[in-house]
Amino acid sequence: MDPLIPLFVKNEQDESFDLERESYQLAEVVGWNNLLKEVFLVLARPVRRDFWHQAASVLYWAVSDHIPLPFPFEECAARLYRSLELHPGLGRVGLDDGENLVWSILAKMKGVPYESRWNPLDEPKVAQRLQQLQEDG
Numbered sequence: 468m469d470p471l472i473p474l475f476v477k478n479e480q481d482e483s484f485d486l487e488r489e490s491y492q493l494a495e496v497v498g499w500n501n502l503l504k505e506v507f508l509v510l511a512r513p514v515r516r517d518f519w520h521q522a523a524s525v526l527y528w529a530v531s532d533h534i535p536l537p538f539p540f541e542e543c544a545a546r547l548y549r550s551l552e553l554h555p556g557l558g559r560v561g562l563d564d565g566e567n568l569v570w571s572i573l574a575k576m577k578g579v580p581y582e583s584r585w586n587p588l589d590e591p592k593v594a595q596r597l598q599q600l601q602e603d604g
Contacts, residue, residue, distance in 0.1 A: 545596035
C-alpha cells in the first residue's frame with residue numbers, strides 16, 4: 468500500500484489538511500528515502516495521475532530542504548516531464564500548474580536560478596531517458 472495515497476486523498480477532501488506537515492511526519496516514521504521512493508512510484512503509475520501534483524509537491528519540499536533523493540537527476544527530470552506529457556499541468560492550471568512546479572523542482576536540483584534559460588531537456592541523458600519512457604508507454 469502506498470502510504471502517501473491516504474494523505475493525498477485527505478488533502479483533496481479537507482481544506483484544512485496540511486499536506487506538507489503530514490508528509491514530513493510520515494517521513495519521520497518511514498524515512499525520507501522510502502517516502503521519496505513512494506513519490507516516484509506514484510509518478511510512475513498513470514492510474515495515480517490524479518495524485519501527481521501532490522507527489523511532485525512532496526518532491527519539491529524535499530528538494531527545497533536539500534534532502535538527498537534516491538534516484539538520479541536525469542531519472543527525476545525525465546519522469547516529471549513524462550508526467551506532464553501524460554497529464555498536462557499535472558492536473559492543475561494557473562499559479563498551481565504542474566509546469567511551474569516541475570521547473571521549480573528541477574531548477575533547485577540543478578542549482579540554477581528560477582529565471583534561468585537552462586532547459587533540462589537539452590541534457591542528453593534526460594532526453595534519452597524521456598525517450599525511453601515514451602517508448603515504454
